[in-house]
Amino acid sequence: MQLEEQSITESPAPIPNISVNGEDMIKSYENETVQIKPSKWAKVKAVNRRIVPSQTQGEVRLSSILDDLRKFEIEAQKIPRPDEQRRKKNLCHYIRLSRYHIAQFLQKPLYNYIIILLVMTDLIVVLIDLVLAQLSSPCLSDDEMIMYNTTEQPDACLIPHSIHLTRIEAFLFWFSVLLLTLFVFEVFTSFFALGWRYYKNPLFLIDSIIVCASFILEIYFHFGNIGRAGRAAAAIVILRLWKIIRAIHAVAHSITVKNRLLIKKIHEAKLLLEEEKQQTEKALEKQEIRLEYLINILTTIGKLPAPQLIENYVNEVWKQKYEPQ
Known part of the structure; x- marks a missing residue:
């Protein structure tokens, strides 16, 4: 024109x-x-x-995504760093300082990877224990063979009871208890460092309940007054199902690691856009x-x-x- x-x-x-x-x-x-x-x-x-x-629609959208993802993140950054240069350092100061350092450690991806590895190990132990229990459950013990006046095992018996099987089951039990003790210690450590806001997320709350309940059930079913017949019935079914549910502990930490990596990438993209x-x-x-x-x-x-x-x-x-x- x-x-x-x-x-x-x-x-x-x-x-x-x-x-x-x-x-x-x-x-x-x-x-x-x-x-x-x-x-x-x-x-x-x-x-x-x-x-x-001041912000475009894309920036507002990115900010909302970051806010939604941070709901699943441990809020350790909200704990203020204590003043290390304070002259008067009493017991409360050292408690705040320890909470701060523990919370910073809980934020590291290495910590979550270690927990996931321990949960996977615990799941393998649980599966081995379930397989041994399933293969040896049809077998009769020495006392039961004397009671039924028989010297032969049923045809469904694949792994008869022996001293070696007893030792393997004892090792698996105590190893599982050791892992559960570490998980319970982790729950109380997180509560000490992060406080009640750690449990505002339903995923972490359910995870903590499952860990504590697993530890109590494991000890109760092993040392409780439950006979072999009772354990073979409803009690052992509940225990086995609960052992599988314990895998949610790894799910919680894997979601945390994934969200933190995603938050980091989105935050870098947001800075580039700005x-x-x-x-x-x-x-x-x-x-x-x-x-x-x-x-x-x-x-x-x-x-x-x-x-x-x-x-x-x-x-x-x-x-x-x-x-x-």
Whole structure:
């Protein structure tokens, strides 16, 4: 679209004795100083936040995603760091300091990986114990063989009772108790370092209940007054099912590790977007200064086109460049 001479509004030049020749006009203008108005971009942003929001929709969306993911994250960062330079260091100060350092350790991915490894080991021990119990449950003990006056095991018996089987079962039991003791210690340590807000997340609350209940049931079913017949019935079924449920402890820590890695990646992307936004705003402000400079030049020489003509030209070029034909 060509600019028409009829649409150009001419205003009298404020510079006296200006030459009619365009080249002389430009040359004489280059040697003069023109008063340029300061940019209004920063003022508009500060006065009217609705027109120029401080955050784009993408930034708001990223912030909401980060907030949702942080609900599953241990909130150790909320614990303020104690003042180590305080002269008077009493018992409360050392307790706060220990809570802070323990909470920082609980935030590390290495800690979660260790817990997941221990839970997987405990799950393997549980599966081995269940297989041995399933294969040896049809077998009769020595006392039962004397009671039933028989010397042969049933056909379903695959692993008869022996001193070796008893030792293996005892080893698996005490090893499982050791792992459960570590998990219970972890629960109380998390409560000491993070307080009640650690259990605001239902996943961590259910995980802690399962760990404590598993430890109590393991000890009760082993040392309680439960005969072999009772253990082979409902009690042993409940115990076996509960041992499988203990795997949720690894699920909780794996979700925590995954969310922290995801939060880190999204936070890096958010910082990159904010940096690009700042660079774009600076470029827009520079372009605004250039436009004001050119407008002042055209106004001075009396060659400033009408606003409607400029708008029509911009719309026409925009349609040709971006809109489909």
